[in-house]
Amino acid sequence: MRLSRYFLPVLKENPAEAQIVSHRLMLRAGMIKQSAAGIYSWLPLGFKVLRKIENIVHEEQARAGHIPIQMPILQSADLWRESGRYDDYGEEMLRMKDRHGRDLLYTPTAEELVTDIFRAHVGSYRDLPLTLYQIQWKFRDEIRPRFGVMRGREFLMKDGYNFDLTKEDALHAYNRHLVSYLRTYERMGLQAIPMRADSGPIGGDNTHEFLVLAETGESEVFYDSAVTDIRLGSREIDYDSVDECRAVMEEFTALYARTDETHDKAKFAEVPEERRRVARGIEVGQIFYFGTKYSEPMGATVQGPDGKPVPVHMGSHGIGVSRLLGAIIEASHDERGIIWPEGVTPFHAGVVNLKVGDAEADAASEAICAAMAAAGLEPLYDDTDERAGAKFATQDLIGLPWRITVGPRGLKNGVVELTSRRTGESEELPPEEAVKKLARIYEGHLVRGI
Ligand SMILES: Nc1ncnc2c1ncn2[C@@H]1O[C@H](COP(=O)(O)OP(=O)(O)OP(=O)(O)O)[C@@H](O)[C@H]1O
Numbered sequence: 001m002r003l004s005r006y007f008l009p010v011l012k013e014n015p016a017e018a019q020i021v022s023h024r025l026m027l028r029a030g031m032i033k034q035s036a037a038g039i040y041s042w043l044p045l046g047f048k049v050l051r052k053i054e055n056i057v058h059e060e061q062a063r064a065g066h067i068p069i070q071m072p073i074l075q076s077a078d079l080w081r082e083s084g085r086y087d088d089y090g091e092e093m094l095r096m097k098d099r100h101g102r103d104l105l106y107t108p109t110a111e112e113l114v115t116d117i118f119r120a121h122v123g124s125y126r127d128l129p130l131t132l133y134q135i136q137w138k139f140r141d142e143i144r145p146r147f148g149v150m151r152g153r154e155f156l157m158k159d160g161y162n163f164d165l166t167k168e169d170a171l172h173a174y175n176r177h178l179v180s181y182l183r184t185y186e187r188m189g190l191q192a193i194p195m196r197a198d199s200g201p202i203g204g205d206n207t208h209e210f211l212v213l214a215e216t217g218e219s220e221v222f223y224d225s226a227v228t229d230i231r232l233g234s235r236e237i238d239y240d241s242v243d244e245c246r247a248v249m250e251e252f253t254a255l256y257a258r259t260d261e262t263h264d265k266a267k268f269a270e271v272p273e274e275r276r277r278v279a280r281g282i283e284v285g286q287i288f289y290f291g292t293k294y295s296e297p298m299g300a301t302v303q304g305p306d307g308k309p310v311p312v313h314m315g316s317h318g319i320g321v322s323r324l325l326g327a328i329i330e331a332s333h334d335e336r337g338i339i340w341p342e343g344v345t346p347f348h349a350g351v352v353n354l355k356v357g358d359a360e361a362d363a364a365s366e367a368i369c370a371a372m373a374a375a376g377l378e379p380l381y382d383d384t385d386e387r388a389g390a391k392f393a394t395q396d397l398i399g400l401p402w403r404i405t406v407g408p409r410g411l412k413n414g415v416v417e418l419t420s421r422r423t424g425e426s427e428e429l430p431p432e433e434a435v436k437k438l439a440r441i442y443e444g445h446l447v448r449g450i
């Protein structure tokens with residue numbers, strides 16, 4: 001992509017309405033534009049990151065054996081009356097009527113709809129286990145939308161639903177989700193700690209939230225600092241193995257880590273004092289087991305091995321896809337701008353031509369872009385006639401993790417400069433070597449983009 005032909009409406013000034021750094025940087029980097037309170041348009045750079053995050057979620061869901069579907073945004077109120085939630089959900093639910101006077105709502109979550117799909121098509125225990133999920137826009141009429149995409153009213157969520165014959169099977173699905181979520185967040189360069197949480201209007205008693213530690217987080221959290229040393233890393237987990245998934249769940253949840261809703265002072269006091277932490281976190285996901293809460297009232301049963309109908313055991317599992325952009329930026333930025341982790345960066349490197357119009361600099365820059373494309377990497381080629389300082393400032397603001405700087409002086413010696421956004425360190429390399437090095441860096445981090 002040539003910057004001169006791209007649509008990257010960066011802002012020079014700090015927007016007054018943004019209270020936290022991620023919101024400020026998303027606006028300044030031209031990633032989003034507010035259209036109404038808590039409702040945003042996604043501009044090209046923001047949309048690119050959003051799609052990468054979605055694709056990581058899809059890849060990890062596929063790895064765990066979960067099946068993608070797409071349910072509608074507008075739903076009939078009738079199903080929600082069956083579960084009793086039409087009246088319970090309160091003012092966060094956006095309700096409307098169609099021209100025939102029928103009650104509709106904009107989905108805040110989709111337990112009822114997916115249970116209806118299940119009961120229409122699944123009749124036997126032999127069809128279980130089954131986990132269906134979608135990535136779809138949700139609407140919650142939040143009383144105080146704020147912090148940009150972090151607490152929107154319209155937001156993108158991955159919501160998944162497991163259907164199992166027994167409680168044990170459903171708890172395996174719970175653990176499998178926990179493991180797959182850990183992998184998902186780690187691929188985005190994030191540490192999200194599972195913490196015991198409260199189930200809220202979804203119901204049920206087995207639930208963990210995943211929190212990214214950040215001063216600007218809206219949740220107060222209490223934890224044993226040793227939890228921050230645990231990583232899933234590159235372990236291969238067999239998602240069908242009950243024991244392997246349970247072992248990971250136990251490893252990640254053995255130490256004290258809770259949100260304020262479930263905080264237990266006496267238990268916290270048992271944590272060695274030097275490891276007790278009180279901090280803030282951003283909730284980027286939540287998993288629930290809620291048994292037969294929806295299957296029973298909605299008649300979602302299967303015929304068990306003995307021929308008798310039994311209500312299925314269910315859980316639901318959510319990832320805040322659009323909120324993750326804010327969380328990643330909160331966790332990874334400096335005073336000059338965003339620093340994207342390799343797994344989600346909108347472009348793999350910026351190619352900055354310091355002397356546009358100089359035949360040699362132009363040819364070298366274009367050759368680098370072509371070599372990157374051949375290696376499966378996507379460059380953002382700055383071919384504008386801005387000053388070098390302004391070009392670097394834009395690169396730093398939009399946060400591409402790598403920059404290749406091409407100028408006549410270096411080219412005389414056959415080199416370009418490869419700079420890390422994170423460390424600021426540069427090295428001079430022949431152009432082919434710079435591209436080879438990028439290809440090595442991105443090995444294992446290539447996610448399909450748009
Ligand atoms: N208003 C919102 N804006 C952006 N993302 C959201 C919003 N509400 C929820 N999410 C994301 O969707 C995920 C799954 O939804 P869930 O029903 O667990 O939300 P929640 O617990 O009500 O969130 P919160 O406590 O932050 O209001 C959350 O973990 C969060 O990452």
Ligand SMILES: [Mg+2]
Pocket residue numbers: 209283285286
């Ligand atoms: Mg939640």
